[in-house]
Amino acid sequence: MRQPCDRLWTHARIATMREGSDVVEDGAVGMQGGIISYVGPAPDAPDAAEIFDCAGRWITPGLIDCHTHLIHGGNRAVEFEMRLSGASYEEIARAGGGILATMRATREASEQELVTTALPRLDALIAEGVTTLEVKSGYGLDLSHEAKMLRAARRLGEERPISIATTFLGAHAVPPEFAGDADGYVDLLIGQVLPAVAPLSDAVDGFCEGIGFSPAQMERLFDAAARHGLPVKLHAEQLSNLHGAALAARHRALSADHLEHLDEAGVAAMARAGTVATLLPGAFYFMRDTKVPPISALRRAGVPMAIATDCNPGTSPLTSLLLAMNMGATLFGLTVAECLAGVTRHAARALGLHGRIGTLEIGKSCDLAIWNIERPAELVYRMGLNPLHARIWRGR
Ligand code: DI6
Numbered sequence: 541m542r543q544p545c546d547r548l549w550t551h552a553r554i555a556t557m558r559e560g561s562d563v564v565e566d567g568a569v570g571m572q573g574g575i576i577s578y579v580g581p582a583p584d585a586p587d588a589a590e591i592f593d594c595a596g597r598w599i600t601p602g603l604i605d606c607h608t609h610l611i612h613g614g615n616r617a618v619e620f621e622m623r624l625s626g627a628s629y630e631e632i633a634r635a636g637g638g639i640l641a642t643m644r645a646t647r648e649a650s651e652q653e654l655v656t657t658a659l660p661r662l663d664a665l666i667a668e669g670v671t672t673l674e675v676k677s678g679y680g681l682d683l684s685h686e687a688k689m690l691r692a693a694r695r696l697g698e699e700r701p702i703s704i705a706t707t708f709l710g711a712h713a714v715p716p717e718f719a720g721d722a723d724g725y726v727d728l729l730i731g732q733v734l735p736a737v738a739p740l741s742d743a744v745d746g747f748c749e750g751i752g753f754s755p756a757q758m759e760r761l762f763d764a765a766a767r768h769g770l771p772v773k774l775h776a777e778q779l780s781n782l783h784g785a786a787l788a789a790r791h792r793a794l795s796a797d798h799l800e801h802l803d804e805a806g807v808a809a810m811a812r813a814g815t816v817a818t819l820l821p822g823a824f825y826f827m828r829d830t831k832v833p834p835i836s837a838l839r840r841a842g843v844p845m846a847i848a849t850d851c852n853p854g855t856s857p858l859t860s861l862l863l864a865m866n867m868g869a870t871l872f873g874l875t876v877a878e879c880l881a882g883v884t885r886h887a888a889r890a891l892g893l894h895g896r897i898g899t900l901e902i903g904k905s906c907d908l909a910i911w912n913i914e915r916p917a918e919l920v921y922r923m924g925l926n927p928l929h930a931r932i933w934r935g936r
């Protein structure tokens with residue numbers, strides 16, 4: 541006789557999203573103490589205190605959005621209008637807009653205001669079955685405001701039933717106090733900001749670009765992250781090829797993100813290091829980019845590919861992970877299976893959480909999304925329809 545469990549979801553079609561992606565027809569998922577205790581055929585399932593009949597619906601792992609800038613002050617709809625009238629992102633940034641406009645709005649906002657204004661965006665993601673969300677800092681750009689952003693991000697996990705992973709992105713832009721002195725700002729990040737915010741951070745990220753930080757500056761920051769025991773990730777090869785992905789791989793990065801300009805050497809380095817390629821088709825779409833990341837090279841090399849919203853006010857004001865999957869398929873040519881793995885198994889790996897979430901397996905957190913669909917492809921195919929039936933986080 542099997543151990544009875546607290547709850548059982550039965551008569552479901554189950555996409556476990558394990559490597560090899562097996563499906564259990566007429567399956568059941570059992571939960572004990574918030575942890576998955578059974579996945580398999582419904583007829584063999586253990587007894588349970590509470591039983592939910594899924595009536596043939598599909599169950600997938602709860603979705604994971606592994607790259608967002610969800611916490612920020614204000615928005616940049618005005619800049620969107622300017623771009624529609626012909627101004628470029630770079631021109632707007634040079635005129636004091638862009639990331640620095642959001643920095644000013646974020647510095648002015650209280651921690652509570654940052655939480656309150658992020659909640660509608662968070663709720664939109666939750667409504668689509670997201671159970672784990674990464675949130676970056678990077679609009680404070682000094683000690684007190686970066687810390688405020690990270691505290692606000694963690695507060696989201698107290699306000700709603702969701703797991704939050706925080707990432708310190710102090711190296712997002714050079715703040716006005718250090719204009720023309722990016723190295724001086726990196727010194728501040730290493731000497732003062734990172735030591736103070738390390739306890740609020742699960743990882744360290746940076747924007748490695750001509751308009752951001754150089755590989756040499758990122759290298760210094762990554763060495764400091766290692767001294768604090770924090771894993772790293774990197775915005776790399778979005779606008780140009782500075783070989784940031786290879787740099788990230790040398791530092792055993794969890795992920796390198798964007799990657800439109802990634803070259804073969806970068807792909808090989810990521811494959812060797814097990815660094816996840818996080819694809820952000822929302823930013824590609826919103827910026828009307830034309831250079832597609834090297835998907836077939838990543839595929840050939842076996843680099844795990846994640847998909848995320850990159851939800852941010854400047855280049856990807858996107859709060860739908862389902863739409864991000866659709867864009868991954870239509871704009872980048874990913875298969876349905878790749879899109880689904882990109883928001884589950886591989887997204888978990890991009891956060892270093894693959895031992896705990898991302899697939900339906902005994903011992904992992906019971907984070908489930910239950911869908912009103914006939915086949916998983918519908919999650920990728922629809923644009924703007926949300927077929928979520930129920931969402932379970934840690935068994936509830
Ligand atoms: N890459 C991006 O596309 C965003 N940040 C980054 O590092 C831009 C963020 C913004 O414009 O506010």
Ligand code: FE
Nearest residue numbers: 607609775850
């Ligand atoms: Fe980003």
